[in-house]
Amino acid sequence: MSGYSTYKPQSPFMQWLERRLPIASLIHSSFIAYPTPRNLNYWWTFGGILTFMLGVQIVTGVVLAMHYTPQVDFAFDSVESIMRDVNYGWLLRYIHANGASFFFLAVYIHIARGMYYGSYKEPREVLWILGVILYLLMVVTGFMGYVLPWGQMSFWAATVITNLFSALPGIGDPIVTWLWGGYAVGNPTLNRFYSLHYLLPFIIAGVVVLHIWALHVVGQNNPTGVEPKTEKDTVAFTPYATVKDAFFIGLFCILFAYFIFYIPNYLQHSDNYIPANPGQTPTHIVPEWYYLPFYAILRAIPNKLAGVIALGLAIISLAFLPWLDTSRVRSANYRPAYRVFLLVFFAAVIGLGYLGSQEPTGGYVIAARILTLYYFGFLYVILPLLGLFETTKPLPNSISESVLREGSPAGASAPASGA
Amino acid sequence: MTAAATAEPTRRDFLYIATAAVGSVGAAAALSPLVSQMNPDASTIAAGAPVDVDLGSIQPGQIIQVFWRSKPIFIFNRTPKDIKLAQDADWQSLRDPQPDSARVKQGHEQWLVVIGICTHLGCIPLPHQGGFDGWFCPCHGSQYDSSGRIRQGPAPLNLQLPPYEFLSASRIRIGENSQA
Numbered sequence: 198m199s200g201y202s203t204y205k206p207q208s209p210f211m212q213w214l215e216r217r218l219p220i221a222s223l224i225h226s227s228f229i230a231y232p233t234p235r236n237l238n239y240w241w242t243f244g245g246i247l248t249f250m251l252g253v254q255i256v257t258g259v260v261l262a263m264h265y266t267p268q269v270d271f272a273f274d275s276v277e278s279i280m281r282d283v284n285y286g287w288l289l290r291y292i293h294a295n296g297a298s299f300f301f302l303a304v305y306i307h308i309a310r311g312m313y314y315g316s317y318k319e320p321r322e323v324l325w326i327l328g329v330i331l332y333l334l335m336v337v338t339g340f341m342g343y344v345l346p347w348g349q350m351s352f353w354a355a356t357v358i359t360n361l362f363s364a365l366p367g368i369g370d371p372i373v374t375w376l377w378g379g380y381a382v383g384n385p386t387l388n389r390f391y392s393l394h395y396l397l398p399f400i401i402a403g404v405v406v407l408h409i410w411a412l413h414v415v416g417q418n419n420p421t422g423v424e425p426k427t428e429k430d431t432v433a434f435t436p437y438a439t440v441k442d443a444f445f446i447g448l449f450c451i452l453f454a455y456f457i458f459y460i461p462n463y464l465q466h467s468d469n470y471i472p473a474n475p476g477q478t479p480t481h482i483v484p485e486w487y488y489l490p491f492y493a494i495l496r497a498i499p500n501k502l503a504g505v506i507a508l509g510l511a512i513i514s515l516a517f518l519p520w521l522d523t524s525r526v527r528s529a530n531y532r533p534a535y536r537v538f539l540l541v542f543f544a545a546v547i548g549l550g551y552l553g554s555q556e557p558t559g560g561y562v563i564a565a566r567i568l569t570l571y572y573f574g575f576l577y578v579i580l581p582l583l584g585l586f587e588t589t590k591p592l593p594n595s596i597s598e599s600v601l602r603e604g605s606p607a608g609a610s611a612p613a614s615g616a
Numbered sequence: 617m618t619a620a621a622t623a624e625p626t627r628r629d630f631l632y633i634a635t636a637a638v639g640s641v642g643a644a645a646a647l648s649p650l651v652s653q654m655n656p657d658a659s660t661i662a663a664g665a666p667v668d669v670d671l672g673s674i675q676p677g678q679i680i681q682v683f684w685r686s687k688p689i690f691i692f693n694r695t696p697k698d699i700k701l702a703q704d705a706d707w708q709s710l711r712d713p714q715p716d717s718a719r720v721k722q723g724h725e726q727w728l729v730v731i732g733i734c735t736h737l738g739c740i741p742l743p744h745q746g747g748f749d750g751w752f753c754p755c756h757g758s759q760y761d762s763s764g765r766i767r768q769g770p771a772p773l774n775l776q777l778p779p780y781e782f783l784s785a786s787r788i789r790i791g792e793n794s795q796a
Contacts (some may be wrong), residue, residue, distance in 0.1 A: 200764070353739065353755075356737070356738045356739070357737040357738060357739065357755060359738075360737040360738035361737065363737075374655065374656065375651075375655050377656075378654055378655065378656055378657075378659045379656045379686060380656065380662070380664055380685035380686045381685070381686035381687055383686055384655075385660070386657075389654065394694075475683075475686060475688070476681060476683070476688055476740065477740060478739040478740040478741075478742075478753075478754055478755060479621050479754070480742075480754045481754060482739065482754065482755045496756055499770055500770075500772070501736060501770060501771070501772045502772075505645060508645075544765065546741070557756055557757050558757060566747070593683070614708070
């Protein structure tokens with residue numbers, strides 16, 4: 198995070214502080230003078246969006262916690278009281294509930310961008326793995342948050358997800374009892390989920406600091422995948438990246454606000470407005486949209502244990518990408534075959550998401566099996582082999598050469614680069 | 617620190633290793649209450665005591681649901697047709713092969729008592745649905761027959777049997793089985 202700063206404290210107080218805690222120069226070198234590739238496109242603004250969304254979730258979450266009661270007899274009513282009685286409670290809850298969806302939307306785009314431009318490759322492996330850890334923490338946090346309103350979907354989501362562990366031979370049932378704190382999902386479960394749902398966002402914030410630290414050590418990737426070589430290849434983080442990020446956060450917020458104010462329950466399930474009933478499972482039970490692809494993989498496999506293993510492997514495998522991908526060329530813009538296989542991979546994930554929302558019968562199961570096969574086939578067969586057989590396009594000598602050759606000499610944004 | 621230069625382990629080395637070992641045991645011991653607090657406490661376990669159910673009011677063909685240890689228990693008053701279907705099924709070819717006689721109490725073939733939790737991921741199957749005169753799980757499509765055996769779908773096992781015993785011809789106690 199250091200080495201770029203031209204910061205010289207002017208006032209006597211800042212000079213005094215700099216000798217004792219050089220925080221001003223740290224901020225200056227990390228967020229002002231930090232050199233960022235001049236050809237970054239708008240897909241690179243999602244890191245900023247994610248940081249913004251984490252802030253939104255923590256602020257609204259802390260406020261909601263002031264009005265929420267983590268007790269099975271009162272939880273549902275306290276959420277209804279937030280919706281009806283608490284001043285602006287409806288707004289805060291709708292921001293928080295839809296915020297989870299938009300947080301995941303942003304993280305999926307962020308991951309897809311990393312895969313398209315090969316951002317996980319040497320020397321960014323640790324940066325990438327920290328990202329996978331952040332995603333896993335988000336999954337756990339989102340799940341626990343969904344349980345808190347204690348509606349029908351909350352209760353049965355908690356039951357189904359905790360029961361995933363019962364597939365483990367021998368230790369499965371003791372683990373599930375331990376997670377529940379009883380013979381079934383109940384008050385101890387709700388209480389501990391509330392505690393952890395409050396804790397985990399701050400763990401996420403901590404790992405985000407490591408993620409940004411790692412990013413600032415190795416530098417940002419860019420649409421060409423060619424490392425910056427001279428000062429001509431980079432521009433200063435402020436104003437170029439900060440203003441660009443702020444502009445796109447604004448656009449993102451327009452969509453976010455549309456959901457909050459016009460269709461706040463579009464991504465929710467109406468069954469979750471029915472209080473939890475341990476005696477009856479809703480007729481059609483699906484997780485939140487952001488878990489659907491993995492849910493489809495779970496259901497595609499007829500064996501319980503194998504299904505749970507596939508579900509876990511589908512997420513964990515992302516951490517191995519830096520070693521599964523054998524190609525030295527980063528950006529898909531210069532890898533024609535990889536680009537096609539990758540876009541099909543994205544389509545397969547979206548297809549799995551659709552299948553996850555449907556009843557698991559007949560043709561849907563077969564389709565889910567084919568897409569699951571492609572999901573793992575892409576990661577464990579296509580990726581390693583492509584690097585050995587693919588003929589890549591010639592890379593530009595430098596970022597500035599690629600920008601100038603494509604005929605837009607000024608500014609930090611690259612022309613539409615096929616993505 | 618001159619002791620570090622000698623090749624032979626010194627008494628100081630022994631003290632370092634012994635201290636670290638005792639410290640590790642202490643840290644592990646300190647972890648155990650943190651892990652243990654998440655398990656069911658004594659009051660939760662006590663609340664899981666046996667429950668008695670009167671079968672007199674259950675009509676032929678009716679399935680009722682009672683709770684024992686927060687788990688739904690299905691009690692199915694099977695009609696002769698249900699019993700015949702359950703007994704005639706080719707049980708050896710089933711995924712979790714069990715004859716109907718192993719799933720009911722001898723002399724009480726009319727009564728099927730099972731834990732109403734799908735063995736796949738814990739949903740509650742719906743009674744009188746599916747193609748086998750038994751249950752259908754709405755979560756992932758598992759189907760159970762009139763003996764509570766898995767016949768179709770992703771669930772690996774038959775609906776589990778709770779421990780229970782007949783106190784009289786029309787009264788059972790769930791949670792206790794003195795014959796077993």
